[in-house]
Amino acid sequence: MTGILTNLRALTLRALRARTATIDGVLVSTDPNDPLLRPIRAKIFKGVYEAPERALLKMLLTPEDRVLDIGACTGLIASLSAMTVGSENVVAYEANPRLQKLILCNFALNGVSPHLHMKAITADGRAVTLHITGNLFSSSLIDRQHQTDTESIPSEPIAAVLEKERPTLVSMDVEGAEEELIGATEFPGVRKILIETHPHIVDPEQPARVVRRLAALGFQQLRTEGDSLALIRS
Known part of the structure; x- marks a missing residue:
């Protein structure tokens, strides 16, 4: 019913x-x-x-957190975070320039103003090719062989972003590029990670590799919702 x-x-x-x-x-x-x-x-x-991500964020987020949202998409997670911790404590990155207007619209609807960067985040700060699909929310740095367009996008290295922004919570939805990012840093100062894995884009073993890598960094898995994971370390 x-x-x-x-x-x-x-x-x-x-x-x-x-x-x-x-x-x-x-x-x-x-x-x-x-x-x-x-x-x-x-x-x-x-x-x-984004029900899984929202459920996990509400479980992890506290008013004392500082949030780095990698892959802001519509700005929903960044907006929800800002309403809890304040806009000044939320930094969002989105690689797809076609989503900027929508993200800013959603920020304005909620009276929040997280710091928004229309860039990708990579291991090394190289320029990357964004493969844009008919459904822009599924666009990816991974070539899925059904893109309708491509665009060169600037990026910042994840280690530099973490050093500059000093988040305590990282939310990551990067459509298959998550292994590159978690392999490039030890997440200094980060206590909580919300990450969406994409086994349908990369391969079915990806979530297990993600968990092993983060476990090696001291993160313990708290809960799984679909392909999304919540992890924390003391």
């Missing part, structure tokens, strides 16, 4: 052509005139958009 009611709510909101929806207290743009949002509008209305 709950699932039926959820679907009916989503259909009703879509029928009304709502321009925003609320998820975990965060306003999210659902502008029906924005073609960028078409792949995710239904998920937003049903309240399931």
Whole structure:
């Protein structure tokens, strides 16, 4: 019955052509005139958009944290973080320049202003090729052989970003590039990691390798939601 009611709510909101929806207290743009949002509008209305990441973030995040959000996408995680720790304690990176307007829109809807950098983060700070797909939210630095466009994107090395920003919590959703990043640093000062793995992009053994690498750095796995992991170290 709950699932039926959820679907009916989503259909009703879509029928009304709502321009925003609320998820975990965060306003999210659902502008029906924005073609960028078409792949995710239904998920937003049903309240399931980024549900695993949101559940894990709420478990990990405390008001004392400083957050680095790598792969900001719509800005939902950065907005949710800023509402808990303050905008001045949230730094977000997003490689896809086509998402900048949407991220800033969502920040404005919630009266938050995390520090936003439209760049990738890599192991070495090299320029990278972003493979852009029809669903821009699935665009990746990994060539998945079905991109519609490519774009050269500047990046910053993860070690330098960690040294500059000094986060205590890192949220990472980088569409298959996570192994490169976790292999390039020991995450100094970071106590909590929220990471989405992408075995369908890389290979099915990737989550196990991610956990082993982070375990070697002292992180213990607290909880798994789908392909997303929450880890903490003392």
